[in-house]
Amino acid sequence: MAILATPSPRQKQNACRLPARGRAFRRRLLAWYARHARKLPWRGVCDPYAVLVSEMMLQQTQVRRVVDFFPRFLARYPTLEDLAAAPADAVREAWDGLGYYARARNLHAAAREVVATHGGVLPERPEALRRLPGIGRYTAGAVASIAFGIDVPAVDTNAARVLRRALGVRRRPPARLWRLAEALVPRGRAADWNQALMDLGATVCTARVPRCASCPVRTSCVTGVRRSR
Numbered sequence: 001m002a003i004l005a006t007p008s009p010r011q012k013q014n015a016c017r018l019p020a021r022g023r024a025f026r027r028r029l030l031a032w033y034a035r036h037a038r039k040l041p042w043r044g045v046c047d048p049y050a051v052l053v054s055e056m057m058l059q060q061t062q063v064r065r066v067v068d069f070f071p072r073f074l075a076r077y078p079t080l081e082d083l084a085a086a087p088a089d090a091v092r093e094a095w096d097g098l099g100y101y102a103r104a105r106n107l108h109a110a111a112r113e114v115v116a117t118h119g120g121v122l123p124e125r126p127e128a129l130r131r132l133p134g135i136g137r138y139t140a141g142a143v144a145s146i147a148f149g150i151d152v153p154a155v156d157t158n159a160a161r162v163l164r165r166a167l168g169v170r171r172r173p174p175a176r177l178w179r180l181a182e183a184l185v186p187r188g189r190a191a192d193w194n195q196a197l198m199d200l201g202a203t204v205c206t207a208r209v210p211r212c213a214s215c216p217v218r219t220s221c222v223t224g225v226r227r228s229r
């Protein structure tokens, strides 16, 4: 269920500053996502723990590798309590093959901390999520928006690339890009919006060669318009 938080004064100010091109970009991207969202095992999952597992696995790892690991890991540890109660060696073994084992240690430590200090219930707000091991600003935004419907951005490498190209802000420092991303989040649709940006960045607006000719947002994208001249 989407949580429609009252916008902060900064969000209201940012929304007023959102250029018309940004609004058209948002509308077109959401329409494209409604028809072309990638079918992934963690899409449509409402369990916050499962969303956290998917986001931890996706850190520095390609989606196609996580597709197989995600259901396997959840079959072994179906709940946050199961994971928290598991021995460290077993968790390490369950992560075997996915690499970057610090993520497994962090996920395990986060599960234990949630059990110890939050009664086994994952906190909803990004600020609280960021206090858990291994959860940075992106992961906190992704979990808060996807699992809890909170209107916050989640800017990973793909989303940052799309935003920089689409809004013509290539040199904008990360902190200012996050503020812009915050202004773009459509109220009540943060989960769709954040995942739409990820999908466009992964499939159309790719790192090496953006496919502007077939991009659904090209007419409201600074780079797309420039390239079509």
Ligand code: SF4
Residues within 6 Å of the ligand: 162, 165, 166, 204, 205, 206, 210, 211, 212, 213, 215, 216, 217, 218, 219, 221, 222, 223, 224, 225
């Ligand atoms: S038009 Fe090109 S640069 Fe713009 S979002 Fe689409 S693929 Fe990326």
